[in-house]
Amino acid sequence: MKHTKILLLISMLLTVILLAACSSSTTNQSEPASILVTDESPEAIFEPQQMIDASGEQLEFQSKVEKVACVVSLCVDIVAELGMEPAAIGESGVRTIATAEEFYGEHGTTFPSIGGSFFEPNLEDIITVKPDLVIGLLGVHDSLREGLAGAVPVYLAQPKTYTDSVKLLEDIGKLTGRTEEAKAAAEKFLRKLDEAKQKAPKDKKALIMYGSDVNFSIVTDSGLGGSVLKEVSNYPFKVNDPSEDPYGEGSIQYSLEKLLEENPDVIFVESYSYSPGTKALSEQMQELPLWSKLKAVQEQNVIEVRSPIWGDGRGTRSLGILLDEALEALYPDLF
Structure with a gap:
């Protein structure tokens, strides 16, 4: 009986040792996989x-x-x-x-x-x-x-x-x-x-004009800013004759007479000054009699915008700013 107890104890000790050994072996086999670090992720590889x-x-x-x-x-x-x-x-x-x-x-x-x-x-x-x-x-x-x-x-x-x-x-x-x-x-x-396209009623006529003096130009619907505004407003300004826009930039010279025919609700003005003391384009336009006849002028909806962003930025961040500021001016009750 005594020998039987001793054998039983020895058997139990061997079992514990074997289990511990197996556990240690399993842990050692899994450790390399868990700590392996590689730079071969897609983000780390630059394709020519x-x-x-x-x-x-x-x-x-x-x-x-x-x-x-x-x-x-x-x-x-x-x-x-x-x-x-x-x-x-x-x-x-x-x-x-x-x-x-x-x-x-x-x-x-x-x-x-x-x-x-x-x-x-x-x-x-x-x-x-x-x-x-x-x-x-x-x-x-x-x-x-x-x-x-x-x-x-x-x-x-x-x-x-x-x-x-x-x-x-x-x-x-x-x-x-x-x-x-x-x-x-x-x-x-x-x-x-x-x-914005889903929300804007597109019942307001908008225009982007730019220049350094009263010999101004406008951005058409094929120009960068125009391509955005035509999505959210009535933007009827187009290049009808390719000779007016030989470089395909989506801008053409314009006149107050033609502008009065379209008579936009809101005019966004990009002023470019190449000499100190030059007035903003909208201020220069005030000196012309026809300017005061425009609906946007009469309703005080002529807005001088930040030309470096509206006209020169050209990227998605600048265009997003242009969109935000235009929507606020066109539809102040909605945006």
């Missing part, structure tokens, strides 16, 4: 990209674009939407949009500067910051490609409608490895526009 810009130039990128130099406000809009900061920015309007509260605010004053003029940015300033890409405007910054050849690739852009702006954002998102940020920003803008 080929892009064709607005000039028809094919650009190739073997590595992710980390630093973008901006010589046009559109570029600032794009990098802001992607959650990045520009490596350097041009002055004047480009700096103005960067410091707008919807973009970088006061922090926008700290970005390195690209001297020279808007039409001729300083090449040395661009090269100094060692960007991976420069984004410029087609028809304005074409010569940068030759000046920066072998140093920095130049992407020339010229979105003509809001769908072009969305596509451009997505393309730069691919180059910077920020496809998710691009998708989120594009969806935010398109969702806002779709909701």
Whole structure:
């Protein structure tokens, strides 16, 4: 009986030891799988990209674009939407949009500067910051490609409608490895526009006009701002003769006589001043007798807008701001 108890105890001890050994073996086998870390996730891999810009130039990128130099406000809009900061920015309007509260605010004053003029940015300033890409405007910054050849690739852009702006954002998102940020920003803008289209009665006639003096031009429904406003308002301004808009930019010179025929309910004015002391365009127009006959003038619905955003921003963030401000002016009881 005594031996039986001893054998029983020995058997129980062996069982406990075997169970502990099995448990230890299982734990050791699972540990490597749980602590294995790899950089082979889709987000960590950059696929070489080929892009064709607005000039028809094919650009190739073997590595992710980390630093973008901006010589046009559109570029600032794009990098802001992607959650990045520009490596350097041009002055004047480009700096103005960067410091707008919807973009970088006061922090926008700290970005390195690209001297020279808007039409001729300083090449040395661009090269100094060692960007991976420069984004410029087609028809304005074409010569940068030759000046920066072998140093920095130049992407020339010229979105003509809001769908072009969305596509451009997505393309730069691919180059910077920020496809998710691009998708989120594009969806935010398109969702806002779709909701506005459903809600806006479109019973107000709107117009965007711009200029530095009384020889003004207007944005047609095939222009960037017009492509947005025609979705939420009565926007009858079109390019009827291709010779009026030879570059297909969706803008044409106009006259007060023709403007009086359409007689819009709300006029949005983009003033561009090239010399100190120049009056806003709407103030200059007040000096013309026909101006006072316009319905928008009589009902005090002539609105000076922020030209760097409405006219120069061109990206989805700027267009979203344009949409918000236009809806508030057109339908104050609904938006």
